[in-house]
Amino acid sequence: MSTSHRLILSLAGILIGGSALAVQPPEPPAPPAAPAAPSKQINISMGSGDGYALVDSRKDSVTMAGTDVDGQQIKQLKQSVKGQFLWFRDQGKSYVTQDAALLARVSEAWKPSQQLGEQMGNLGKQMGEHGKAMGELGSKMGAHGAAQANGGTRDAEQLQALGRQQQELGRKMGEAARRQAQATTETARRAAGRDVERLQQQMEDAQDAMEEVNDRIAAAHEREADKVDALSRQMDQRGKPMETLGKQMEALGRQQEKASKAADKTTRQVIAQALSEGKAKLVR
DSSP, X not given: OOHXXXXXXXXXXXXXXXXXXXOOOOOOOOOOOOOOOOOOEEEEEOOSSSOEEEEETTTTEEEEESSOOOHHHHHHHHHHSOSEEEEEEETTEEEEEOOHHHHHHHHHHHHHHHHHHHHHHHHHHHHHHHHHHHHHHHHHHHHHHHHHHHHHHHHHHHHHHHHHHHHHHHHHHHHHHHHHHHOSSHHHHHHHHHHHHHHHHHHHHHHHHHHHHHHHHHHHHHHHHHHHHHXXXXXXXXXXXXXXXXXXXXXXXXXXXXXXXXXXXXXXXXXXXXXXXXXOEEEO
């Protein structure tokens, strides 16, 4: 994969990440802001060879290639050279041409690459929307997991408390049973018997409470599992378009790489013609 292709995919990744990170809680209305500056359209193909840049100050767009592009010099030229121009470097020297026919050839050569870049940008936007939706689903799944964990903790504590209560009731029942067995009078035996019955009823009540908690835990697990399963299915549905868009992005990337190579070849032919025909001015 070429450097230009990797750069485009990286920019798409930034777009997706930026879209996901852009989700913020609502804020109070802000005062009207000043009109935004025109968006800059910058197409970059960092290949080998001497650098060049097709600049159009009217559209604030720049198409650059090469490893030795002098961005500062181009910025200065935009202040003094009006309209469209082609800046390039040859044998360590910088030149500029504004020949209309040559510029038209370069602009036309780069159109397919730029159009493919726009298509990739649109795909990146769609991927960002799907990524945002998947992020929201993931947050919901996490919330359900946290709620289930919190509820499980409370239920576990209640079960432990009921277990301790039953343990204490069992101890008391044992004592009452011994009193009943060791009683020397009918009155004492009946009183101990009533204690045993009372404690036995409390033991049964505690057991019923434990069963209710266990039933509640099972029901909660089932409900949360159903919700998580539903969210998981939605996540899968969102993931399928992402996979398709990713394949489309990769295919467009290959086309864009091919188109960029063709445009670069044409541009370097134009540069050679500008130099041979004296249509390029030396930048000092």
